[in-house]
Amino acid sequence: MNVKTLCLAILYFEEATGYEIRKMSTEGKYSHFVDASYGSIYPALNKLEAEELVTCREEKTSGKPSRKIYSITNNGRKNFLESLNAPPAKDIFRSEFLMIAMCVEFLPLDIVNRAIETRIGHLLAEIDLLKSFANHENSPEGIKWAAQYGMDCMKNSLDFLSDNRKKLENLAGSKEPISINDKSEAAQ
Amino acid sequence: MNVKTLCLAILYFEEATGYEIRKMSTEGKYSHFVDASYGSIYPALNKLEAEELVTCREEKTSGKPSRKIYSITNNGRKNFLESLNAPPAKDIFRSEFLMIAMCVEFLPLDIVNRAIETRIGHLLAEIDLLKSFANHENSPEGIKWAAQYGMDCMKNSLDFLSDNRKKLENLAGSKEPISINDKSEAAQ
DNA sequence: TATCTATATATCAATTCGATATATATCAAG
DNA sequence: CTTGATATATATCGAATTGATATATAGATA
Numbered sequence: 001m002n003v004k005t006l007c008l009a010i011l012y013f014e015e016a017t018g019y020e021i022r023k024m025s026t027e028g029k030y031s032h033f034v035d036a037s038y039g040s041i042y043p044a045l046n047k048l049e050a051e052e053l054v055t056c057r058e059e060k061t062s063g064k065p066s067r068k069i070y071s072i073t074n075n076g077r078k079n080f081l082e083s084l085n086a087p088p089a090k091d092i093f094r095s096e097f098l099m100i101a102m103c104v105e106f107l108p109l110d111i112v113n114r115a116i117e118t119r120i121g122h123l124l125a126e127i128d129l130l131k132s133f134a135n136h137e138n139s140p141e142g143i144k145w146a147a148q149y150g151m152d153c154m155k156n157s158l159d160f161l162s163d164n165r166k167k168l169e170n171l172a173g174s175k176e177p178i179s180i181n182d183k184s185e186a187a188q
Numbered sequence: 189m190n191v192k193t194l195c196l197a198i199l200y201f202e203e204a205t206g207y208e209i210r211k212m213s214t215e216g217k218y219s220h221f222v223d224a225s226y227g228s229i230y231p232a233l234n235k236l237e238a239e240e241l242v243t244c245r246e247e248k249t250s251g252k253p254s255r256k257i258y259s260i261t262n263n264g265r266k267n268f269l270e271s272l273n274a275p276p277a278k279d280i281f282r283s284e285f286l287m288i289a290m291c292v293e294f295l296p297l298d299i300v301n302r303a304i305e306t307r308i309g310h311l312l313a314e315i316d317l318l319k320s321f322a323n324h325e326n327s328p329e330g331i332k333w334a335a336q337y338g339m340d341c342m343k344n345s346l347d348f349l350s351d352n353r354k355k356l357e358n359l360a361g362s363k364e365p366i367s368i369n370d371k372s373e374a375a376q
Numbered sequence: 377t378a379t380c381t382a383t384a385t386a387t388c389a390a391t392t393c394g395a396t397a398t399a400t401a402t403c404a405a406g
Numbered sequence: 407c408t409t410g411a412t413a414t415a416t417a418t419c420g421a422a423t424t425g426a427t428a429t430a431t432a433g434a435t436a
Binding site (some may be wrong): 001007009012030032033035074078081083084087088089090091092093094095096098099100101102103104105106107111114118119120121125126137140142143145146148149150151152156157158160161164167168171174175177178 | 189197200218220221222223227231249255262265266269271273275276277278279280281282283284285286287289290291292293294295299302306307310314328329330331333334336337340341344346348349353354359362363364365
């Protein structure tokens with residue numbers, strides 16, 4: 001899913017500036033399952049405007065740079081829905097925490113514990129954010145459904161972490177970071 | 189987490205060629221929580237070799253391009269473990285399926301159903317893959333723990349989908365794709 | 377015999393990130 | 407009451423990464 005499609009998706013539901021699209025996709029309503037940076041959003045909006053899939057009107061503000069408010073066109077709506085016809089690609093998932101967990105035997109307990117605490121913080125924040133959309137009165141039902149899915153997964157993740165935390169802690173530091181009789185080191 | 193660190197992570201556990209690192213990180217043992225392509229792995233390995241964090245030996249094969257087998261050095265091990273000292277960043281999650289779910293009211297039932305079926309297939313395949321590592325005799329305990337975490341999350345995701353599938357299907361096509369009295373269209 | 381898949385390295389245009397520059401309003405702290 | 411931090415808002419740019427493609431061959435399948 002490229003950034004142009006992401007912009008169309010958000011503009012399908014509401015008018016927005018580039019700034020607002022970035023905010024909603026990295027900290028807001030859509031941040032659970034999309035993300036994009038300024039460096040890709042602004043060029044994407046320019047391209048979409050050139051293709052007449054969105055229109056732009058400028059709102060002058062006192063002092064601050066004037067807001068460029070983008071709206072999706074009928075062509076944009078058609079184009080976007082068509083792009084959803086293809087079966088969805090697999091979810092993309094990357095986790096630094098699981099990278100740390102994988103290496104737990106070579107890491108000291110305090111590092112492992114800090115990683116767990118950091119993760120719990122992230123999960124709680126995510127659940128909090130999703131909660132505010134999962135049952136929001138004026139949200140479209142599809143957005144609510146997606147938020148409830150997200151919440152359910154985050155809560156389950158938190159539960160697993162509680163149930164299996166001790167096990168991970170007990171593994172911390174159980175192996176030497178640099179193994180002496182490591183075949184791959186023998187040649188050095 | 190950049191590709192250089194990803195390569196060190198894998199080489200921490202086993203020697204590998206660039207080809208094998210790509211395979212393990214997109215289809216194999218590590219694919220649940222990392223990913224990288226040839227275009228980033230080969231340059232990363234060259235840089236790591238220049239920095240003496242890995243070494244390389246060439247294995248001539250009959251006909252096929254010779255295998256360049258990379259091993260991590262003691263410096264590489266130290267460097268990698270230090271990079272894990274920083275608290276982990278939030279997981280990265282992107283989902284085309286949830287994008288479709290969000291728009292369910294504007295999509296026909298058959299598209300929605302195909303998306304659900306496709307997703308079920310992805311989840312089952314992922315669970316299958318993780319299962320083979322979660323209880324593998326010769327795997328390090330940390331890798332097993334991470335695989336069990338992944339399996340638990342995928343199973344829960346599948347359960348939510350089963351329990352809430354009907355609800356999503358009932359929302360399909362409940363709104364007109366292009367709303368007539370849409371403020372954002374009025375100006376056109 | 378022909379075609380497809382897997383192994384294996386490598387490059388490259390296009391995309392995207394992450395950081396930074398610019399400009400101003402607003403709010404909190406000292 | 408002034409200084410500093412945070413939020414709004416647009417935009418650019420180098421660096422990282424993707425995704426596709428090229429090259430070469432063995433082995434499996436049709």
